[in-house]
Amino acid sequence: MIVAKQKPIEEIIEEVKDSKKLLILGCNECVTVCEAGGKKEVAVLASALRMYFMNKGQEITIDEHTLERQCDHEYLEEIRGNIDQYDAVLSLACGVGVQFMAEKYFNIPILPGVDTCFMGATEERGVWSERCQGCGKCVLAKTGGICPVSRCAKRLFNGPCGGSTKGHCEINKDVVCGWQLIIDRLKELGKLDDYETLAPIKDWSTERAGGPRKVVREDLQA
Amino acid sequence: MPLQKKIKSGDFVVLGEFEPPKGVDFAPFLKNANQVKGRVDALVVPEMGNAVLKASSLGGCAMLQEAGVETVFQVCCRDRNRLALQADLLSASALGIRNVVVTAGEDIRFGDHPQARAVNDLDVIGLLETLQKLQGGKDLAGIELKGSPTYFMGSTIDTSTPGGLLEIELDSLKKKIDLGVEYIITNPVFDTRRFQQFVKRVDTTQVAIIPTVLLLKSAGMARYIDRNIKGTSIPSEIITGIQKAPDKVQECIAIAARITAQLKEMGMAGVLISTVGWEDRLPQILDEAKLS
Numbered sequence: 001m002i003v004a005k006q007k008p009i010e011e012i013i014e015e016v017k018d019s020k021k022l023l024i025l026g027c028n029e030c031v032t033v034c035e036a037g038g039k040k041e042v043a044v045l046a047s048a049l050r051m052y053f054m055n056k057g058q059e060i061t062i063d064e065h066t067l068e069r070q071c072d073h074e075y076l077e078e079i080r081g082n083i084d085q086y087d088a089v090l091s092l093a094c095g096v097g098v099q100f101m102a103e104k105y106f107n108i109p110i111l112p113g114v115d116t117c118f119m120g121a122t123e124e125r126g127v128w129s130e131r132c133q134g135c136g137k138c139v140l141a142k143t144g145g146i147c148p149v150s151r152c153a154k155r156l157f158n159g160p161c162g163g164s165t166k167g168h169c170e171i172n173k174d175v176v177c178g179w180q181l182i183i184d185r186l187k188e189l190g191k192l193d194d195y196e197t198l199a200p201i202k203d204w205s206t207e208r209a210g211g212p213r214k215v216v217r218e219d220l221q222a
Numbered sequence: 223m224p225l226q227k228k229i230k231s232g233d234f235v236v237l238g239e240f241e242p243p244k245g246v247d248f249a250p251f252l253k254n255a256n257q258v259k260g261r262v263d264a265l266v267v268p269e270m271g272n273a274v275l276k277a278s279s280l281g282g283c284a285m286l287q288e289a290g291v292e293t294v295f296q297v298c299c300r301d302r303n304r305l306a307l308q309a310d311l312l313s314a315s316a317l318g319i320r321n322v323v324v325t326a327g328e329d330i331r332f333g334d335h336p337q338a339r340a341v342n343d344l345d346v347i348g349l350l351e352t353l354q355k356l357q358g359g360k361d362l363a364g365i366e367l368k369g370s371p372t373y374f375m376g377s378t379i380d381t382s383t384p385g386g387l388l389e390i391e392l393d394s395l396k397k398k399i400d401l402g403v404e405y406i407i408t409n410p411v412f413d414t415r416r417f418q419q420f421v422k423r424v425d426t427t428q429v430a431i432i433p434t435v436l437l438l439k440s441a442g443m444a445r446y447i448d449r450n451i452k453g454t455s456i457p458s459e460i461i462t463g464i465q466k467a468p469d470k471v472q473e474c475i476a477i478a479a480r481i482t483a484q485l486k487e488m489g490m491a492g493v494l495i496s497t498v499g500w501e502d503r504l505p506q507i508l509d510e511a512k513l514s
């Protein structure tokens with residue numbers, strides 16, 4: 001899933017301070033799972049902002065709503081009927097949702113309430129970590145199912161650097177060495193031969209080198 | 223006279239574009255440079271134009287400086303992060319290179335290594351700020367330098383962008399001037415009358431305009447540019463002129479010389495003559511354009 005975290009409240013206040021009627025819009029998918037922008041976070045943030053502006057003696061109406069997804073035309077259409085009454089929307093969806101909203105509702109400022117961080121997994125409640133950077137050409141088959149792009153600090157493709165100590169990465173000893181994980185798993189799978197073969201030089205054209213990316217499936221297009 | 227001084231004095235400057243080799247044989251590069259030494263004010267060394275791998279601008283500049291030719295070092299955002307850019311800029315200064323032109327660089331997908339990862343850590347504006355910082359004696363992290371560089375800062379501009387986009391180019395030019403850009407090199411000019419329209423919109427007391435004169439090599443090349451390069455049109459007389467000429471190469475040289483002379487006449491600060499592989503013909507263009 002996409003992992004995000006809520007922006008510092010001061011930054012959010014700065015974004016919405018000129019609004020008279022604000023909609024805080026949550027998303028029921030990834031940001032709900034990582035507890036950054038779901039229904040619950042919308043409610044908590046709305047009351048914090050109401051409190052703040054009330055103390056300042058500033059009048060502002062803050063409404064709350066959470067959509068099933070903000071990256072889908074169908075769900076975004078749900079609010080078309082009543083969006084015009086707001087002078088701004090604070091979206092707690094990831095950057096994709098914020099932009100998709102902004103594309104659809106072109107004349108209303110759509111402001112981000114979270115910082116979108118990475119594609120990752122929930123390790124335990126309150127801990128999320130990165131697993132994939134969407135490089136567009138997955139090498140996991142050769143690397144024991146562990147991604148050298150997102151999990152090795154140097155994005156190495158041919159084994160660890162000299163800085164790997166006791167399974168930890170040289171950039172930070174709280175970070176596990178991606179290559180230690182790869183080797184351990186290849187050993188377990190009896191596939192250490194994969195480690196011996198040289199990885200071809202990575203083709204980054206499917207990452208961002210080729211500009212903004214798109215997946216088109218003609219068979220699915222209407 | 224150093225380039226900066228000459229531009230400031232209002233004298234017409236002549237720059238040549240010298241692309242470093244794809245490989246390590248710099249002999250023709252240096253031979254051609256020696257032929258124009260003393261006849262051009264400086265040689266501009268592109269940094270992998272069109273994202274095609276070549277030896278670097280810094281390398282080419284270092285070779286030329288050593289041979290006693292003033293150079294213009296091209297720094298490009300595409301391939302280097304802020305560490306590498308600053309490192310090269312410091313080295314350049316220590317090698318005696320003062321003239322720096324910053325560019326964004328064409329996208330990697332247009333070049334010969336489309337699998338490469340683009341860097342674009344800084345944009346052109348950020349890179350100019352970096353130059354300012356270095357000149358002020360500190361690096362981007364705010365740490366004091368041992369000896370600070372001085373640069374004569376330039377940039378590029380695309381004058382052929384249509385309508386609204388040109389506004390954007392001009393807005394960005396203002397920002398560049400505020401950040402210390404003193405000269406801008408344009409895309410190739412073939413239609414001087416149309417180019418004049420662009421010149422009118424720039425305050426030339428603030429920034430020197432150096433148009434590029436591109437040496438055409440054939441009528442086919444001219445037609446290709448005319449049809450395929452957005453915003454660039456080549457007057458039909460030029461194309462038919464090449465077609466009809468008994469000595470086509472001579473005609474191409476004459477065209478470049480003529481445009482150069484016209485731009486001088488128009489009061490431009492100078493020209494950059496780009497000969498794309500025909501650097502050995504640069505002296506002939508200079509002769510025809512009656513540039514010493």
Ligand code: SF4
Binds near residue numbers: 132134135136
């Ligand atoms: S190799 Fe690429 S696609 Fe596969 S997990 Fe890593 S970043 Fe994601």
Ligand code: SF4
Binds near residue numbers: 151155161170
């Ligand atoms: S220590 Fe491991 S994870 Fe860190 S950079 Fe080196 S190989 Fe990559």
